[in-house]
Amino acid sequence: MTLKRTLGIVLVFVLLLSLAACANNNTSDQTQTSTESATTAYAAGSATSATNTSSGKKAIVVYFSGSGNTKRVAELVANETDASLFEIVPKNPYTEDDLNWRDENSRVQKEHNDTSLQNIELNSTSVPDWESYDTVLFGYPLWWREAAWPVNNFVKGNDFSGKAVIPFCTSTSDGIGDSGSKLAQMAGTGTWQDGMRFPENDDESSIRDWAKSLNLK
Numbered sequence: 001m002t003l004k005r006t007l008g009i010v011l012v013f014v015l016l017l018s019l020a021a022c023a024n025n026n027t028s029d030q031t032q033t034s035t036e037s038a039t040t041a042y043a044a045g046s047a048t049s050a051t052n053t054s055s056g057k058k059a060i061v062v063y064f065s066g067s068g069n070t071k072r073v074a075e076l077v078a079n080e081t082d083a084s085l086f087e088i089v090p091k092n093p094y095t096e097d098d099l100n101w102r103d104e105n106s107r108v109q110k111e112h113n114d115t116s117l118q119n120i121e122l123n124s125t126s127v128p129d130w131e132s133y134d135t136v137l138f139g140y141p142l143w144w145r146e147a148a149w150p151v152n153n154f155v156k157g158n159d160f161s162g163k164a165v166i167p168f169c170t171s172t173s174d175g176i177g178d179s180g181s182k183l184a185q186m187a188g189t190g191t192w193q194d195g196m197r198f199p200e201n202d203d204e205s206s207i208r209d210w211a212k213s214l215n216l217k
């Protein structure tokens, strides 16, 4: 009788213990699930804010650069605005000789003189996650007072609908002029704003100040 009773008590105890363990498991499963979904939600949100933060804007700097000046500006602007970067790269890149506009036999001179040669094939015109960006900072060097034509196929090949587009250029002496509005016409979509021109080797601080003034961060 005493043994039976003891066994009974032990059994009940074991039963109670396993019930408690089960209940605990369920709770932690639920906790795990809700933590997971919270993490997923956060991750999705932070993918946006990983590029841009409190402004709620998601920006990308798209640029072409022949000899590196625009690339430098593009990188500084992207850094200052927490934007992504996309470089427009011609399949057949321009060498230093190609870019020598003083030589009338250079590639740029030939392309300048015969616009049919300005249809420059690019490595890629498709930006990963393009739809997710609401702001495009669009950089190029001035060539004969126009946006360098290697950007044309990118502009024609992408839909800028719903995006604010902010052009910027680098040049030796000329201002941005109507180079940005000509690109806007070429694109046919997007809200293209007045752009900004930077001298070839502008101070880092002027570039950063301009980028800051856009309030994209």
Ligand SMILES: Cc1cc2nc3c(=O)[nH]c(=O)nc-3n(C[C@H](O)[C@H](O)[C@H](O)COP(=O)(O)O)c2cc1C
Residues within 6 Å of the ligand: 064, 065, 066, 067, 068, 069, 070, 071, 099, 100, 101, 108, 140, 141, 142, 143, 144, 145, 146, 170, 171, 172, 173, 174, 175, 199, 200
């Ligand atoms: C083919 C060619 C044409 C250019 N035309 C102009 C021009 O019309 N006005 C100007 O101020 N600078 C002109 N430049 C100077 C470039 O705009 C300037 O060096 C620019 O910063 C180059 O940028 P990148 O290094 O990103 O290619 C020209 C340069 C090249 C190679």
